[in-house]
Amino acid sequence: MPSPLPSLLVLAAFAPTALALEAPTDFNYLGYIPSVPLAIVAVVVYILLAAGLLWRWFTYRWNLVWVLIGAELVYAVGVVLRVPIKNDPYSLMLFVLSNLLVLLPPCFFLGFDYLVFGRLVRSSGVGSHLLIRENWISRFFVTSDIVTFLLQCGGGGLTAMESMRQVGTVLTLVGIIGQMVSFVAFTVLVLHWGYKLRKNEPQVWSKASGTNVQWKQLYWAIVWTCFGFLIRSVFxxxxxxxxxxxxxxxxxxxxxxxxxxxxxxxxxxxxxxxxGMYLGERASRSQLQSVYSEEMEMKA
Known part of the structure; x- marks a missing residue:
């Protein structure tokens, strides 16, 4: 499966060129004529990303990943709609649809993090160091994600009506800020859990074999995503x-x-x-086999 990283570098190289685009003298909803090459590069990268996760799904059959795959593909559709906007920059329908399909999918990116972290804590067996109860992670943050999603969705839809455009903008802003505040709290929760675990359970944190190294890798992956999502939320x-x-x-x-x-x-x-390597059914079987092997070695 080809890595999407080279395409990411291409996207990073091309992105600044869009700053040189001048807004047309006549009004249009975007305020500028979108770049078709940038849109195509972004769509290709997102499709490659979804394809990479789909390839992993065929190996591990961990169905929760479809949340992320679907969100990436919807985001790609939102970006590709910028291509017809170049030919019809005054189309309100294209503007609203493209804007919504780019604005809303990241709600599912964040929701995926919430669900994965909740399952990670449960599988690690060391949820006592959380700032909140273990079973509240998914409930609280996913509920917050749904509420902020609905605010953004409703606000984005209202922008299609001239008389309600200002109201729609305010609703969308409230949804985005609420989402950012919620995710900042989630990031603090994740970092605090890792800190307390490293401080109070050094034998668990430093173990370099068995199942612990697996969930620790996934923990750092979640931390990595937090910073990318926060950059986007602030922007x-x-x-x-x-x-x-x-x-x-x-x-x-x-x-x-x-x-x-x-x-x-x-x-x-x-x-x-x-x-799915750490939280899926195959991972559970692998962990059980590892525990069984350790018990047999101790008996021997």
């Missing part, structure tokens, strides 16, 4: 606070450099460090 909050025709919205390079690229760099880690 979207500032962008929407400025308005749809603020300085960030009017420069296409910011969209690719601070939204598309951080999301890609964050979730690409789940191809080599595939959660």
């Amino acid at each position: 979207r909050s500032i962008e929407l606070a400025q308005g749809y025709h603020g300085s960030l919205s009017l420069n296409e390079g910011f969209l690719y450099g601070l939204d598309t690229l951080p999301l890609l760099i964050a979730v690409v880690v789940f191809i080599p460090i595939y959660p």
Whole structure:
């Protein structure tokens, strides 16, 4: 399976060129004419990313990954809709649809992190160091994700109506800020758990064989995604606070450099460090076999 990393580097190289694009003299909803090459590169990278996760699914059959695969493909559709916008920059329907399909899928990226971390804590057997109860992780953060998703969805839909556009912008901004606050809390929870575990359970944290090394790899993968998602959340909050025709919205390079690229760099880690390797049915069988082997060695 080809790695999407070379394409990521191409995207990073091309993104700044969009800053040179000039907005047309006549009004259009984006405020500029979108770059077709940038859109094509981004779509190809997202399809490769989804294909990489699909390839891993065929090996481990861990169905939760479909949340991430589906979100990546929907995001790719939102980006590819920027191509017809180049030919029809005054189409409100294309603008709203493309905007929604790029804005909303990251809610599922974050939701995937919430679910994976909750399962990771349960499988590790050391959830006592969490700031909240173990069974509250998925409930609280997924509920928060759903609420902020609905706010963004409703706000984005209202932007299609001239009279409600300002209300829609405010609702979307509230959803984005709420999502960012929730994810900052989640990031603190993840980092605190790792810190307390390393401090209070050194024998567990430092163990370099058996099942512990597996969940520790996945833990660091989740930490890696947190920083990419936070970059995107901060960018979207500032962008929407400025308005749809603020300085960030009017420069296409910011969209690719601070939204598309951080999301890609964050979730690409789940191809080599595939959660199904550690949390799926095959991983559970492998752990049981490892425990059984250790018990047999102790008896011998």
